[in-house]
Amino acid sequence: MKVLGIDCGTDHLPLQHCQFLVGAVTHACCVRKGGSALQPHRCSSRTQGEGCRQGRQWSAARPSASRPARSMFEPRMRRGWKMALSGGLRCCRRVLAWVPVLIIVLVVLWSYYAYVFELCLVTVLSPAEKVIYLIFYHAIFVFFTWTYWKSIFTLPQQPNQKFHLSYADKERYENEERPEVQKQMLVDMAKKLPVYTRTGSGAVRFCDRCHLIKPDRCHHCSVCAMCVLKMDHHCPWVNNCIGFSNYKFFLQFLAYSVLYCLYIATTVFSYFIKYWRGELPSVRSKFHVLFLLFVACMFFVSLVVLFGYHCWLVSRNKTTLEAFCTPVFTSGPEKNGFNLGFIKNIQQVFGDKKKFWLIPIGSSPGDGHSFPMRCMNESQNPLLANEEPWEDNDDDNRDYPEGSSSLAVETET
Template sequence: MALSRGLRCCARVFSWIPVLIITSVVLWSYYAYVFELCVFTISNTLEKVAYLLVFHVCFVMFSWTYWKAIFTPPATPCKKFQLSYSDKDRYEREERPDAQKQILVDIAKSLPIFTRATSGAIRFCDRCQVLKPDRSHHCSVCETCVLKMDHHCPWVNNCVGFSNYKFFLLFLSYSMVYCVFISASVFRFFINFWVGDLPNGPAKFHVLFLMFVALMFLVSLMFLLGYHCWLVVQNRSTLEAFSAPVFTTGPDRNGFNVGIRRNLQQVFGDNKRLWFLPICTSQGDGHYFPLKSLSESSTSLLANEEKWDEEEESEDDNISGDRDPSVTVEMDEEE
């Protein structure tokens, strides 16, 4: 037990190494750009001030979004999806497998659950003791079920899901803007140092290396950001792109695709002025998402638990009508 606990502590410590690497590179780039380039190399005061102003705007937005992506806790299923004490006791006391399955089916009838496991089973996590909301998955690293889980990212040491997916996208976007600005503004001095028009010194090494590092990260970010932009437009997570969500009618990669505009609004919100700020504006609460196969009137986002309570009676019949009482229960599924 002590050895296992020690290994888990070591794993948590080592999981911060990628974050420390990114942080170290960014801090070095700040020193190289502000001091070695702007302070010690650029002689024109107006040019120096303009470069510093734009650079600090990019740096602040990058740091802000990176911080939010790292330290925003993953959203987990609310208590409505957890087995109550009585249900859990009834489930554990029941010895007949079919009766246990029926208990979970009865609980799921009052919840907006439309997806199934690949086997057709109701998705149930026996580790967290919750019925999994649509698009949620259990993360073995975070040891919890995460709402609309996209993937566990080592570079932010966090699960990317409903609570921080917008922040992750903005982090990638501002990272690319940061690299583009550095590459564009450093290029002239890179050439001058390379051909020997500027004197050798510590600034030469920093400027040359800064150019190479910025271009290296820029190429990587272009592919990663482009892929996630495509996922947002299609309303898919990374997990759903590799394994299509399964509904009662079968697998459907476009099951949550409700049109480009509404797909974007689900992630960034209705107010376009807040799209580019790392402020939580995503629609809903991550437990329910509109389905392409259902009418718009029956798939409006349930933004909070109070709205569930208000609409629960009218929705129970529709939701239960989509349930298949013969489905089995998926146990110990882990993504």
């Protein structure tokens, strides 16, 4: 006899189990054959026999034929959809991150067309004036685009391997369930590294995402999803994280941007007045010249403020993050902990050789993992004495058991 195309009453499928394909009986085992079809019957608890018990065992071991797709495939499909959606969102975020850069590029390309063609080649009548304008403009334009390119495509530098937890240490750290042992493991590893900064509570700075002990002035960028050496900030206008490897290029980009806008505004202003007074014919170039002056002045005001702020940071040897959050050393908070003096502070960004200060090539001293500090030079130079003493808080005055470390470990992201 066949039910749904399957032979029943054989060794492969006993007769008492065929009812599962129909699902019409109370107990999952008892069927009676009547003619050519299966006729289910209800079993009372008193007449329930071995077949019923076997049927219950078989049904418990084997899922119902009407529900396998829901129990086995739907969770996988949900996970697949979630992964696809997450991947699509990440892809969209990467694409949208380039929108500010695209806006800047389009504005620069239009300014090039408006200045070179509409102003110099169409509006300016004197050949000598045209040549002078174009020579100085292109000299500034080359350095402006060069520094912008370097700011965008110079990758942020990450901590080297010695600051990362090894595979064995990572396994040991993650498998350890006692927090105090985990803390002591990180304290022991931090003692082997040139790390002098701490968190606000005096803890070792540890990144639980990158699994590394952070070097001095290193921070985790949530946008780039990595730790960046001497991180200053993440700039959407260059779609890059500004740090040790490209801070010089970013500062040069601001300087040449200010110079670019100032040069355009000063050379266009006289022709703007002529168009305003009606001394020049009202042609298509008039609108390009008018908007060129307006855009140049608008960008100049915003850029000169930003450039001035970063010049102040360089003069104090600070990053943007350190300006908002005072760095904490092993001896306590010190807002001027990296201040070495005006000249040395500038050299920390641009290098010792002044001939490279205006050229966008890497000349910053050091490797980005350790930096000269004010507290290390106090014994040699009394002018670098601390301006404000650090007062211990109550947490540092607590009594610790003998043999335990008073240095806590706190994870930061």
